[in-house]
Amino acid sequence: MTGVLIRGCKVAGRTFGSVYCEGGKVAKISQAETQVVPSGTEVVDANGGALFIGFADTHCHPFEYGWLKRSIDLRGTTNSAGIRLRLQGGIRRARPGEWVTGRGWDQEAMAGGAMPNRADIDDLSPSNPVALSRVCGHMALLNSRAIVELGLEGRTGDEYERDQTGSLTGIVKERALTEVFDRIPRSSERSAADLQSVEAEAARLGLTAMHCIVSPEGFREELGALASLDAAGSLSLRYRVYVPPEALDFAEEGRFRERLTGGMVRLNGMKIYGDGSLGARTAALRQPYSDAPSNSGMLRHSDEELAGLVEKADAKGYQVIVHAIGDRAVEQAAEALGRVAGSRNPRRHRIEHASLLPRDIRSKMARHGIRVAVQPLFVTSDTWALARLGEERVRDLYPFRSMLEDGIVASGGSDCPVESPSPILGMWAAMTRGGSTPEECLNLSQALSLYTSNAAANGSDDPVLEEGVGASLTVIDSDPEGMHPALFRKVGVLATIVNGNVVHSFGSA
Ligand SMILES: [Zn+2]
Numbered sequence: 001m002t003g004v005l006i007r008g009c010k011v012a013g014r015t016f017g018s019v020y021c022e023g024g025k026v027a028k029i030s031q032a033e034t035q036v037v038p039s040g041t042e043v044v045d046a047n048g049g050a051l052f053i054g055f056a057d058t059h060c061h062p063f064e065y066g067w068l069k070r071s072i073d074l075r076g077t078t079n080s081a082g083i084r085l086r087l088q089g090g091i092r093r094a095r096p097g098e099w100v101t102g103r104g105w106d107q108e109a110m111a112g113g114a115m116p117n118r119a120d121i122d123d124l125s126p127s128n129p130v131a132l133s134r135v136c137g138h139m140a141l142l143n144s145r146a147i148v149e150l151g152l153e154g155r156t157g158d159e160y161e162r163d164q165t166g167s168l169t170g171i172v173k174e175r176a177l178t179e180v181f182d183r184i185p186r187s188s189e190r191s192a193a194d195l196q197s198v199e200a201e202a203a204r205l206g207l208t209a210m211h212c213i214v215s216p217e218g219f220r221e222e223l224g225a226l227a228s229l230d231a232a233g234s235l236s237l238r239y240r241v242y243v244p245p246e247a248l249d250f251a252e253e254g255r256f257r258e259r260l261t262g263g264m265v266r267l268n269g270m271k272i273y274g275d276g277s278l279g280a281r282t283a284a285l286r287q288p289y290s291d292a293p294s295n296s297g298m299l300r301h302s303d304e305e306l307a308g309l310v311e312k313a314d315a316k317g318y319q320v321i322v323h324a325i326g327d328r329a330v331e332q333a334a335e336a337l338g339r340v341a342g343s344r345n346p347r348r349h350r351i352e353h354a355s356l357l358p359r360d361i362r363s364k365m366a367r368h369g370i371r372v373a374v375q376p377l378f379v380t381s382d383t384w385a386l387a388r389l390g391e392e393r394v395r396d397l398y399p400f401r402s403m404l405e406d407g408i409v410a411s412g413g414s415d416c417p418v419e420s421p422s423p424i425l426g427m428w429a430a431m432t433r434g435g436s437t438p439e440e441c442l443n444l445s446q447a448l449s450l451y452t453s454n455a456a457a458n459g460s461d462d463p464v465l466e467e468g469v470g471a472s473l474t475v476i477d478s479d480p481e482g483m484h485p486a487l488f489r490k491v492g493v494l495a496t497i498v499n500g501n502v503v504h505s506f507g508s509a
Contacts, residue, residue: 002040002041002042003020003021003022003027003037003038003040003041003042003500004020004021004022004041004042004043004044004471004497004500004501004502005018005019005020005021005034005035005037005041005042005043005044006018006019006020006021006043006044006046006051006473006475006495006497007033007034007035007043007044007045007046008033008034008045008046008047008048008049009046009048009049009050009051009475010048010049010050010051010479010481011029011050011051011465012051012052012053012465013050013052013445013448013481015031016031016033016048017029017030017031017032017033018030018032018033018034018035019051019473020035020037020041021471021473021497021500022471022500023500024263024470024471024499024500025468025469025470025471025500026465026466026467026468026469026470026471026473027467027471028467029465029466029467042502044475044494044495044497044502044505046475046494046495047477047494048478048479049475049476049477049478049479049494050475050476050478050479050480050481051465051473051474051475052448052452052465052473052474052475052476053452053453053456053462053463053464053465053469053472053473053474054206054207054208054209054452054456054472054473054474054496054497054498055205055206055207055208055209055423055451055452055455055474056207056208056209056210056211056238056240056411056423056451056452056455056456056459056461057202057207057209057210057211057412057413057414057416057421057423057426057451057455058211058240058373058411058412058413058455058458058459059211059213059352059353059373059375059413059414059415060210060211060212060213060413060414060415060416060421061212061213061215061415061416061417062194062195062198062199062202062210062212062416063191063194063195063198063212063214063215063218063222063225064215064417065194065198065416065417065421066191066193066194066195066196066197066198067101067194068103068417069194069197069198070194070197071090071101071102071103072086072087072089072090072100072101072102072103072132073086073102073103073104074086074102074103074104074105074132075103075104075105075106075135076104076109077104077105077109077110078109078110078111079110079111080110080116080120080121083105083116083120083121083132084120084121084124086102087100087102087121087124087125087130087132088124090102091124091125091128091130094128096127096128097127097128098128099128099129099130099131099146099184099185100125100128100129100130100131101130101131101132101133101184102130102131102132102133103132103133103134103135103137104133104134104135105132105133105134105135105141106134106135107134115141115161115169115171116132116141116170116171117141117163117169117170117171118141118142118143118144118147118168118169118170119170121141121143121170122143122144122145124143125143125145126145127145128145129142129143129145129146129149129150129184130142130143130145130146131146131180131181131184133177137177138173138174138177139171139172139173139174139177140171140172140177140180141170141171142170142171142172142180143170144170146180147168147170150179150180150183152168152172152176153168155168155176157176158173159172159173159174159175159176159177160172160176161173181217182217186217186218186220186221187221188220188221188224188225188228189225190221191218191221191222191224191225192225192228192229194225195222195225195226195229196229196234198421199235199236199237200236201421202237202421203236203237203496203498203503203504204493204496204504205421205422205423205424205493206422206423206424206474206476206493206496206504207237207421207423207474207496208237208238208472208473208474208496208497208498208503209237209238209239209240209455209456209459209461209472209498210237210238210239210240210421211239211240211241211242211268211373211413211458211459212226212239212240212241212242213242213271214241214242214243214244214247214271215244216244216246216247219243219244219246219247219250219251220247220250223241223243223247223250223251223254223256223260226239226241226260226265227254227256227259227260227265229265230259230260230262230264230265231259235264235265236498236501236503237264237498237503238263238264238265238266238461238472238498238499239264239265239266240266240268240459240460240461241260241265241266241267241268242268242269242270242271242319242321243267243269243270243271244270244271244272245270245272245309245313248270248312248313248316248318251267252316263470263499264499266460268318268319268459268460269313269318269319269320269321269347270309270313270318270319270320270321271320271321271322271323271352272301272306272309272310272320272321272322272323273300273322273323274299274300274301274306274322274323274324274329274330274332274333275297275298275299275300275323275324275325275326275328275329276297276298276300276325277325278325278326278355278356278382278384278385278388278389279382279384281295281297281388282297282298283297283325283326283329283355283356284296284297284298284299284324284325284326284328284329284332285297285326285327285328285356286326286327286328286331287393289388289389290387290388290389290390290393291387291388296326296328297326297328297329299328299329299332301332303332303335303336306322306332306333306336307335307336307339310322310336310337310339310340310349311339311340314340314347314349317347318347319347319348319349319350319460320337320340320347320349320350321349321350321351321352321373322336322337322349322350322351322352323352323353324351324352324353324354325353325354325355325356326355326356327356327357327358327361327393327396330351330354330355330356330357330361331361331364333351334351334361334364334365334368334370335364337349337350337351337368337370338364338365338367338368338370341368341369341370342368343367343368343369344369345368345369345370345371348371348457348458348460349370349371350370350371350372350373350458351365351370351371351372351373352372352373353373353374353375353378353415354372354374354403355378355397355398356389356393356396356397357396357397357398357399357402357403358393358396359396359402362399362402362403362406362408363406365406365408366406366407366408369409370408371408371409371410371411371457371458372403372408372409372410372411373410373411373412373413373458374398374400374403374410374411374412374413374430374450375412375413375414375415375418375419375426376398376400376412376426376427376429376430376433376447376450377414377419377420377425377426377429378398378415378418378419379397379398379429379430379433379434379436380429380432380433380434381419382397385397385436394436394437395437397437398433398437398440399437399440400430400440400442400446400450401439401440401441401442401446402440404442404446404449409454409457409458410450410454411450411451411454411455411457411458411459412426412427412430412447412450412451412454412455413426413455414426423451424476424488424489424491424493425489426450426451427447427448427450427451427488428447428485428486428488428489430442430446430447430450431443431444431447431485431488432485432486432488441485444480444481444483444485444488447488448480470499471497471499471500472497472498472499473495473496473497474493474495474496474497475493475494475495475496475497476491476492476493476494477491477492477493477494477506478491478492492506493506494506
């Protein structure tokens, strides 16, 4: 393995200098612009840019994102001819018999507002089953091949739309749709290809690691893909993996804990869903929604159930991360995690999102050392937050600065594909917040810490840049010190280095 020299860069926000990496480690940090290095060393000219411990996204769903990237994008279609045209392209790329999926059609945007019908698409793909989701994700159009393959012909109920003659139109809704997508066959090869399409983009965005949430539907294939790509040495980023409770036994039996222990892929723990989302009013609140006074959302588990799941995983030595968005759910998660965390929280148990986080819950979390993974881009996307929560409560929504000041170790992420996986955009959102609750804006070093030191700490990686640590580094094209926060979104990524390998570089010598 050849060494890598990054020269002419500001190092970790301190002084200008150069960094030499060898054998996957940071070998020498120098205050000189450059260093004498062995011949054959790969050189990255930073030209006054800045180098940091590698950016990490501490909450993302790369397999889901990969699937979406290969699904046909039907947004903006205004008639069935438009849907047919894009579907044709997707079918051409598919192998015979392979499922073709798409998303984004909207009958409201079509002339006459009529629902599409399987007859509109059947002739295009007699040998490929097709499932096209409506823009909302609660309805889909299937072709006849899909209906036959899934054996849906005899199904009754409102979820399966029928025409006047009583035959299925191809439109399925709600629970039927979940069933369809659960039954679309998956393969480790397909999951591997999905992951690799995402990691190329992630490396360009400066990510050196992803905290990868494995899905309840596809954990067998996804863990299989991670293990085989790792064994073949074909991964370029590091993955810290979290499995759903239903996958825990499978992961143990498949010995994934032993198979996924390397520098590139590590099975870190278990992810539990505590509640839903504010957008859908399913996040569990202590007080009802301001725009739905009879609704307080819903918890996914009773207090005892959640505590039981947490204890089981903790006893096996796993880090537990709990999705909790409403204050009631965050409180419940803090209680369950606090019980096993003591005051030091040695397993780094964490709450994902922790969106509505009033002071009393923050104090409880700080007392137990419970960590948080936040998604700064949610702040700029949740345009309905004030309506859902009202003036008073909205001040406790995404209180990033208060969390850090209370001593909570908060790390950043995207929840990709919900938001863009760009850590630069995440930091920009954490510093600017689109103008909402400006007292919670982070300064530059706090915003950086979300994706560097705190992200590493929250995933059990090296949190400080010094000689001897793993050489996973991100180099950006400018020194952000003193830059106006609004300009930060324009910052580019010069190079991404993972375990001493340059996995992305812009103009390396
Ligand atoms: Zn998520």
